[in-house]
Amino acid sequence: MNTRPPTLEEVAQRAGVSTGTVSRVINNARHVSDKSRRAVQSAITELGYVPNTAARSLATARRGAVVLVISSDDPALFANLFFAEVITGVNAVLEETDLQLMLLLAASARGRERFAKVLQSRGADGVMLLALKENDPLSKMAEDSGLPAVHGGRSLDRPPQWYVDADNRGGARAAVEHLIASGRRNIATITGELDTHAGMSRFMGFREATVLAGLSDARVAHGDFSETSGAAGMKLLLDDHPDLDAVFVASDAMATGALSVLRERGKRVPEDVAVVGFNDIVTAQHTRPALTTVRQPIEALGREMTRMLLRLLNGERPTSLILPTELVVRDSA
Amino acid sequence: MNTRPPTLEEVAQRAGVSTGTVSRVINNARHVSDKSRRAVQSAITELGYVPNTAARSLATARRGAVVLVISSDDPALFANLFFAEVITGVNAVLEETDLQLMLLLAASARGRERFAKVLQSRGADGVMLLALKENDPLSKMAEDSGLPAVHGGRSLDRPPQWYVDADNRGGARAAVEHLIASGRRNIATITGELDTHAGMSRFMGFREATVLAGLSDARVAHGDFSETSGAAGMKLLLDDHPDLDAVFVASDAMATGALSVLRERGKRVPEDVAVVGFNDIVTAQHTRPALTTVRQPIEALGREMTRMLLRLLNGERPTSLILPTELVVRDSA
DNA sequence: TACAGTCCTGTAAGCGCTAACAGCCCCACC
DNA sequence: GGTGGGGCTGTTAGCGCTTACAGGACTGTA
Structure with missing residues (x-):
């Protein structure tokens, strides 16, 4: 429908520098003179240039996205707005980064297949898993994939390495x-x-x-x-x-x-x-x-899961978290 | 953490064919002999090969993902499980395809910026917009981007070209x-x-x-x-x-x-x-x-929005939809 | 036997970016 | 004046896939 969006090379030409320099400016790496930087930046705004995600992903082997997987098909999960609140928390943290959120409902067999695909094709840089049942296959799949994975909640049998749970x-x-x-x-x-x-x-x-x-x-x-x-x-x-x-x-x-x-x-x-x-x-x-x-602090659960995942992506080794709960006193006690 | 996943080229070697043929098998294009096809397929399963999404995106200029944008920060939107139900519907339809779902809460200025980035960088093949207010900037942004866009609900001022709404x-x-x-x-x-x-x-x-x-x-x-x-x-x-x-x-x-x-x-x-x-x-x-x-048929809203978007992606020109509502008689009337 | 038409297959040129490498210039220091 | 070391820049080889394009192997027909 539209004309092809501008490429990095076009920016380079317009700014009168090489593609390497443009790339450095975009990723604000060092070793760029103020002059070049300014030239590149104005070329970028003039052209309305935005880096192509796919190309960048291919070159860096980083996907720029994390996936939130919801396993349970239990409507009770939804009944307390759990879902919406978690996502609000996740989104709040991701907004500060340039990572995108992918969402996958993986209760069905088809959903599990799709999750496997995402994992195998490196379709995301990290995983957040929610509402797993005991011995949920998703947990093992995530682990086997080697991708950083953070769990919301724990299972009894084998607590995941990284999780956030309520107290x-x-x-x-x-x-x-x-x-x-x-x-x-x-x-x-x-x-x-x-x-x-x-x-x-x-x-x-x-x-x-x-x-x-x-x-x-x-x-x-x-x-x-x-x-x-x-x-x-x-x-x-x-x-x-x-x-x-x-x-x-x-x-x-x-x-x-x-x-x-x-x-x-x-x-x-x-x-x-x-x-x-x-x-x-x-x-x-x-x-x-x-x-x-x-x-339970559900939005905080989403936030902390995301923060933990970011640290993992960053090569750090965070510690799992137990979030405090709060007694809400009404009339029944 | 893991060894590098297998590439298409490795599959080709193992199957004793060229990369072109492997690609044809994967995308089940014509002009592949049964013999090659079988050879490729078994090489794929032996190696556990899954195509790299980024590379494919770069080559085809298709992203393999659609984005669902929620504009409202109104908690009332969540209070009726609207959110969860819509997503359930969207997911149900997407499961039949190999498209991924990206989710964006775009109530904040930052969220809008991120939406613009997704649009500009062609980070998704299509857009579904939900809970827009009157004159919501997101609507215009989507339109300007030229990406196929489906709206949930209508605005009074200027009904979008493609929408699904409740009656x-x-x-x-x-x-x-x-x-x-x-x-x-x-x-x-x-x-x-x-x-x-x-x-x-x-x-x-x-x-x-x-x-x-x-x-x-x-x-x-x-x-x-x-x-x-x-x-x-x-x-x-x-x-x-x-x-x-x-x-x-x-x-x-x-x-x-x-x-x-x-x-x-x-x-x-x-x-x-x-x-x-x-x-x-x-x-x-x-x-x-x-x-x-x-x-209101909220899950159906999600389903129909997604179906409509798929048709759009497919080059068809669907017609907008008004979904029937249902009276639930309880005790107050 | 020659020829055109089908199928199938391999080759290779991108897609748009990053990052390693090698150069260049300039300055400081001896 | 020579040497070494930065800082900056351009060049280029990929990343893993798709998709023309150019054959090669057959078949059927004249």
Whole structure:
């Protein structure tokens, strides 16, 4: 549709210097006189020259892009705006560089193939992986490729070398300590899937807080993070431990389920039973009563993953990060 | 970290053919004997060869990527999972091709600069633009670049050549007709910003439905899509038109505000006043009562934008699309 | 047998950039 | 006045692929 964009060579001609010099100016390398530099710069603006990414990539073997891979097809991942917030964080850091962001949803087999292609064809300089399940093949693929890779979250089996994660354990502990501080003594929990790092960590946090306070950690029901499993867990707990006066629920979705069971059973929240959730999903403030919960710093997760990847690309060896969580006190506890 | 990936030339050597032939096999062009083809294919799998994207881009002047640009920094855009859904749709279509998705948040000045760079450096083969405001500079930038560009949504001033939009007018009309069908006669509306295409279309839909039914279209309050403006609008309406028995609200956020005002004023929903929103944001099903609203096909929007862009890249001239909306009947009307 | 027409294949010239290399000039120092 | 060492610059060989172009090997036809 358009005329061909100007090339570096044309800039060189117009500026009356060689291509080498133009290249030096563009990459602001040393050994360029002020005179040449000025000549080149004005030639560049006059021509509206912008370096061709492909040519540069080919010559430098650097791609100028990183890829963010989202593995989970779990709609719950989206339900708390996780996705949008992570990307906002990633973008904020990348804006300061000249790296582009590529996005890949790799839940399907086709998506995994495409990821493999990107890896093999060196289509990106680095990888950020999000929402992997246990033993997710993507993790191994990334590792095998030899590209710098940063993970969001950890898996239980084999923690990745570089990751950023939220402090699930500390968050859970803070939640339970809040319950204790408000006078609760018979505290129960509904756990998430214990074969996930997050699920297990939140459970450990619960145990830590109760045991440290000299309370029982025996009121436990196991869920899978879903709303229905939260409801089921709450029923079990009420049947087995009718004396409970508080419950720490390992996800807001489960907490929503728990709240409706409590309502059915005629328990007042928080008077009879206090409830704390985890995640601060968008609907948490719209439940009745509004849900007290633990918020994860999701945008910061995106930011820090990106910063870590940049360091890796830069040849440094950063250390993995655990980001603090925050207790959001509303009405349910 | 790794040994250099195999090149096309190495494949050629191993297969005992020339690089030209290998290239033909890869791009499955004609004029390759079965024998050569097989030889090449097995060499490829043995070596684990994947074409280098940068080299191919340089040679073909095609980038193998399209960019999705999100302009708005409005968190409301995210609040209904708009973002995630669009991307899911885009990704679904892109998966069938070998195009990669680049993502750019271009709300900031820096973001706009980066967008310009992508455009100028031919960093992508095509563009999808989302959530533009009126007179958004991005729109003009895309146009000037000459790259194929598809818009999600329209602006009032100058509709883009290729766009996909939701049927705001039809959705509004269906909402109001639902109110009429359930016996309401004194129907009000709270509009969105009337300098946006969506805001104006929804208002037009309201007027169309009321006028066609021989009802008054005079009960109007103006809002800006936000929750507080919805509350303010509802107050005005109740003051000016105490006889109203239904209200069509041009966004769910505003509807949420309206609901709380109605509650304050002791109006029962839907008995005294029926309420219909627009967007079907995630919280709509958690309001009290659950909000009847108009759902936009957001994932389909992403899909269709992408399909349209593919056609454009393919040299065809598709026609712009208006996607149907759907009334989701819950408890508020 | 000669000829044109098909297929297939190899060769090589780019695509637009970077970076190593080699020169040049100029200055400082002895 | 000779020597050495910078700083600057031009030249050029790639980076790994695609794609004319120019054959060569066949086939079918005259």
